Amino acid sequence: xxxxxxxxFVVGGLICILGQLLMDLTKANVTPAHVLVTFVTGGVVxxxxxxxxxxxxxxxxxxxxxxxxFGYALAKGAIEGAESNGLIGAFSGGxxxxxxxxxxxxxxxxxxxxxxxxxx
Amino acid sequence: xxxxxxxxQTVVFQSPPVILSKYNIVGPKEGQGPLKDSFDVxxxxxxxxEKSWEKTEAKMLETAMRGAVSKANVPLDAVDYIxxxxxxxxxISSNFAARQIGLPFIGLYGxxxxxxxxxxxxxxLVDGGYAxxxxxxxxxxxxxxxxxxxxxxxxxxxxxxxxxxxxxxxxSIMLSDTGVGPKxxxxxxxxxxxxxxxxxxxxxxxxxxxxxxxxLNHFRDLNRPPDYYDLVATGDLGMIGLQLAIEILKRxxxxxxxxxxxxxxxxxxxxxxxxxGGSGCGCSAAVLTGNILDRMLSGNLKRVLLxxxxxxxxxxxxxxxxxxxxxxxxxxxxxxxAV
Amino acid sequence: MxxxxxxxxxxxLTKEDYNNIKQxxxxxxxxxKNLIFxxxxxxxxxxxxxxxxxxxxxxxxxPKMKAQTAGTATLIFIGALLTGLGVYDEIVKIGGAGGIVxxxxxANSMVSPALEFKRExxxxxxGGKLFTIAGPILxxxxxxxxxxxxxxxxxx
Numbered sequence: 001x002x003x004x005x006x007x008x009f010v011v012g013g014l015i016c017i018l019g020q021l022l023m024d025l026t027k028a029n030v031t032p033a034h035v036l037v038t039f040v041t042g043g044v045v046x047x048x049x050x051x052x053x054x055x056x057x058x059x060x061x062x063x064x065x066x067x068x069x070f071g072y073a074l075a076k077g078a079i080e081g082a083e084s085n086g087l088i089g090a091f092s093g094g095x096x097x098x099x100x101x102x103x104x105x106x107x108x109x110x111x112x113x114x115x116x117x118x119x120x
Numbered sequence: 121x122x123x124x125x126x127x128x129q130t131v132v133f134q135s136p137p138v139i140l141s142k143y144n145i146v147g148p149k150e151g152q153g154p155l156k157d158s159f160d161v162x163x164x165x166x167x168x169x170e171k172s173w174e175k176t177e178a179k180m181l182e183t184a185m186r187g188a189v190s191k192a193n194v195p196l197d198a199v200d201y202i203x204x205x206x207x208x209x210x211x212i213s214s215n216f217a218a219r220q221i222g223l224p225f226i227g228l229y230g231x232x233x234x235x236x237x238x239x240x241x242x243x244x245l246v247d248g249g250y251a252x253x254x255x256x257x258x259x260x261x262x263x264x265x266x267x268x269x270x271x272x273x274x275x276x277x278x279x280x281x282x283x284x285x286x287x288x289x290x291x292s293i294m295l296s297d298t299g300v301g302p303k304x305x306x307x308x309x310x311x312x313x314x315x316x317x318x319x320x321x322x323x324x325x326x327x328x329x330x331x332x333x334x335x336l337n338h339f340r341d342l343n344r345p346p347d348y349y350d351l352v353a354t355g356d357l358g359m360i361g362l363q364l365a366i367e368i369l370k371r372x373x374x375x376x377x378x379x380x381x382x383x384x385x386x387x388x389x390x391x392x393x394x395x396x397g398g399s400g401c402g403c404s405a406a407v408l409t410g411n412i413l414d415r416m417l418s419g420n421l422k423r424v425l426l427x428x429x430x431x432x433x434x435x436x437x438x439x440x441x442x443x444x445x446x447x448x449x450x451x452x453x454x455x456x457x458a459v
Numbered sequence: 460m461x462x463x464x465x466x467x468x469x470x471x472l473t474k475e476d477y478n479n480i481k482q483x484x485x486x487x488x489x490x491x492k493n494l495i496f497x498x499x500x501x502x503x504x505x506x507x508x509x510x511x512x513x514x515x516x517x518x519x520x521x522p523k524m525k526a527q528t529a530g531t532a533t534l535i536f537i538g539a540l541l542t543g544l545g546v547y548d549e550i551v552k553i554g555g556a557g558g559i560v561x562x563x564x565x566a567n568s569m570v571s572p573a574l575e576f577k578r579e580x581x582x583x584x585x586g587g588k589l590f591t592i593a594g595p596i597l598x599x600x601x602x603x604x605x606x607x608x609x610x611x612x613x614x615x
Contacts, residue, residue, distance in 0.1 A: 004513070005506045012505025012561070013498035019556030020497035023278065024488045028319035032277055032551075032559045032568060033592045039560055040600040048607040061509035064527060065534060066501070066560045067596070074600050078608035090608025094601050101562070104532035105569055105593065108539040113573035113585045116543030120166045120173070120263040120273045128466070172578040272575035272588075274542050276551025276558045276567050278493070281486035313468050315477045325481050333470045340469070363484050372471040 004060045011059025015066045036067055043071020048079070073097050124247075127341025129308050129334070136303035137246040137295040139453065140194075140253070142409040143187025145180050147262065147288030150398075150406065153388045158410030159289075160187060166263055166288060177206065177261040177290070178216035184292040184405075185221055185255050192253075192294045199223055199294070200251035203242050205234035206259045206401055207286075208268060213259050223255075232323075232356045233310070234258040235291065235405040236428025236449040240307035242295045243451065252297050259290030260400030269320070269435055283321045284358045284384060285394035291405030293413075302416045302424075306342065306452045310334040312432060314445040320438040323446075324361025324396055327429040331357060331448035332368040335427055338450045339374060347377045349452070350421045353412060355404035355428040356384035358396035383407035404428050416455055424453045493555050500554025504561040508534050531562055538566030543574065568592040 019035050043066075046052040052072040055063040063069050074094040081093020095102070124131045143160050151162030161183065163176075170176040181204065189196055202221060204214040205228035218225035230237035238256040245251040265286040266273050295304065313330035331354050339346065357365055362382040369376065383404045384397035408426055415421045428451075433444040512530035515521045521529060538561075541547040547567045551558035558564050572588040590597075 002513070005509050008509035009502035009506040012508075013502030013557070016497045016501025016554075016557040016560045017494050019501075019560040020493050021490075023556055023559075024490050024493055028280065028321055031271070032275070032564070033595060035556065035559055036565060036568060036592065037595050037599050040596050041603050044600060044603040044607060048610075059505075061512055061530065062502070062505040064531070065505040065508040065562055067562060067565055068560075070562060070565070071600055071603075074604035075607050078604040079611050082608040082611045087609070087612060090612055091605055093608055094604030098600075100528040101531050101535065102597065104535045105539075105566055106589070108536045109566065109569040109573060109589055109593075110585065112539040112543035112570050113577055113589070114581075116545075116574060117577075118263070118273050118571075118574045119545035120266075174578075267575050272571040274545060274548050274567070274574055275571035276548045276564060278488075278552060278555045281488065311466075311468075315472075316474055317481075322485070325485065329468065329470060329472065329477065333468050336469050360485060364480060367480055367484070368470050368472055368477075371476070372469070 007059050008062035011055060011062030012065055015063070015068060039067040040071040043068030044075045047072035047075030070098060070101060126306070127337065129310070129337045130306055130341035131244065132306045132342070133243055133247040133304060135247055135297065136305045137243045137297060138299045138301045138303050139413065140294045140296040140299045140301055141188045141192035142291070142293045142413050143184050143191055144289060144291040144406045144409040145183050145187070146402070146406050149262070149392065150287060150289055150387060153392060155387055155407065155411050158414050159406065166261070173261055173263040174208065174212065177208070177213040177259055177264050180261070180290040181206065181213050181217040181257060181259040182220050184259065184290040185217060185257050188255060188292040188294045192296070194253065196221070196223070199253045199255055201226055201242070201245060202255045202257070203228060203238040204257040205229050205238060207231065207265050230428065230447065230449065231430030231432055232260070232399055232401050232403065233428030233430030233447055233449045234401040235408060236355060236426050236451050239293065239295070239304060239426070239451045240309060240449055243304040243307055246295050246297050254295045255292055256295060257290065257292035258401035258405040260286055260288070260402035262286045262288045265400060279395055280321050282324060282358070282360045282396050284323060284356065284396045284399035285388065286400040287387060287398045287403040287406060289402030289406035291402065291409035293409060302413065302453050302455050304451055305454045308334055308338040308341065308450040310448040310450070312445045312447050314443055316443045318441065318443045320433065320444065322360070323399060323431040323444070324358040325364060326431050326444035327357055327446040327448065328361045328364035328368060330446035331427055331429045332365045332372070334448035334450050335369060336372050336374055338425065346375055349378060349423045349425045351379045351381070351412070352376050352425045352427065353407070354382045354448070355426070355430070356397070356399040357382045357429050358384045358399060360396050361429070386411065416453065419455070422455045426451050426453065496553055497555045497557040500550065500557030501560060502557070504557065504563055508561070534562050535566045538563030539570045542567045542570040565593070565596065
């Protein structure tokens with residue numbers, strides 16, 4: 001089981017390098033938000049084209065932890081939903097697949113925001 | 121009516137108002153910097169016991185104003201006007217500070233040039249005979265500015281090397297038609313100048329042309345030689361903006377030979393990792409009321425030109441892709457030869 | 460000059476001249492250093508995620524899919540907590556994209572505005588601001604997934 005950690009490290013690190021290049025080499029008004037939106041949408045597209053699957057097979061968490069992995073999950077979910085439920089499944093599939101991620105972000109995000117104070 | 125105007129943009133005061141007193145208050149980061157001995161109050165943290173940073177900033181500005189009044193040894197109601205401004209929407213720090221003090225209030229927005237702007241206008245009021253005593257103040261707070269102009273303070277981000285750090289500080293001076301002290305001898309009101317900088321993190325580059333333009337007009341309007349001032353200090357151009365301004369002035373044939381520096385460069389040391397230096401209304405306010413006036417009072421500096429620099433954009437205009445117009449306002453402060 | 464005003468700027472400079480000067484004087488980001496740290500920090504967070512997933516599979520006997528979703532939720536919790544503690548922005552300062560791109564960075568981008576604006580109340584402050592950045596991410600992500608689903612239906 002432990003031999004999947006190094007591929008995770010390498011693949012994850014490389015995907016982040018891509019993000020860093022985007023941040024450093026583009027015009028100054030590319031913020032973290034823009035980078036995140038690009039990665040999610042990129043993950044959806046690559047996932048839909050089947051190009052993200054090999055990354056996931058080899059890199060495991062190295063491909064699923066970055067936000068492109070979230071996009072990949074969305075695409076996979078939408079396709080599976082469309083397969084089993086037609087048009088309705090195309091709509092619901094993505095959200096269903098990523099429901100736990102969205103719900104936990106909301107849940108923990110709210111709790112932490114209420115308990116802590118910004119330090120500046 | 122005597123016309124006190126000189127050249128295109130400058131006024132020369134016939135009875136130069138005296139800077140009767142000064143007071144400042146800064147945050148912990150500024151209090152660890154190279155100018156720490158020139159601050160009247162250094163806060164232990166950025167909240168100072170308040171529930172929000174906005175409340176803290178208003179309290180700081182009020183403290184600076186009351187401090188200047190008490191140092192001048194005059195009763196509060198001897199002051200005719202408060203002139204103040206800050207960076208926040210609707211200049212709430214100044215509004216709430218003025219509410220607490222209760223004197224007639226003129227709110228100003230010059231972005232980071234507000235200290236120079238309020239001093240220039242205050243001097244016009246006093247020299248024009250419209251007031252006998254005026255408080256000129258400005259403030260900024262790193263965290264209130266960050267959440268309004270840029271990103272939430274806890275959000276991960278890599279700041280550019282040319283980005284500046286908004287100063288947490290407030291400063292106030294009392295201008296008077298009587299008394300002893302350094303005098304405000306002239307003021308040059310700047311024009312809004314825009315050379316097309318669109319990067320909201322590169323304020324130094326946005327402001328340098330406007331500041332250089334004001335400096336050039338000041339020297340030409342008054343026909344002063346480039347070595348007239350012991351110190352020319354810009355407000356918050358930062359390291360990059362200062363280099364740019366020096367270069368622009370060189371190309372316009374003005375080489376300032378004596379000390380030419382920037383309050384944003386003076387207020388932090390490189391080890392504090394602010395990247396290009398300090399910014400914000402509080403920057404020039406704290407450095408003027410601290411280091412610069414201290415050196416004038418001790419005889420170290422006789423003639424100073426303070427050139428406030430302001431970047432006149434808004435978060436909305438930047439998001440809409442607009443470039444950043446900027447402005448520079450200059451006030452000359454001199455110790456008279458008799459002193 | 461973009462201005463048509465009364466008196467052009469007094470300084471002897473065109474916009475082009477100024478762009479050239481800016482190019483020379485403005486400091487550039489230390490790209491190589493940033494890339495190295497992005498790799499290290501991003502790689503570390505992803506391998507941490509893998510270790511967590513492994514833990515859930517080995518010690519809690521969760522099947523692979525469930526372990527992955529639990530792992531994602533755990534990382535989100537960690538990102539949110541570190542943001543609340545004021546630590547996550549320091550991580551991103553060093554690691555850049557290595558801190559922004561993993562799902563912990565997503566958690567940070569949700570929590571930090573909510574934290575910042577809590578002074579403005581629970582509805583408009585915390586509630587409204589939780590989605591300042593998460594909103595666009597969810598919008599574009601979900602929207603494009605729906606498009607993908609529809610295209611899949613049409614093409615099959």
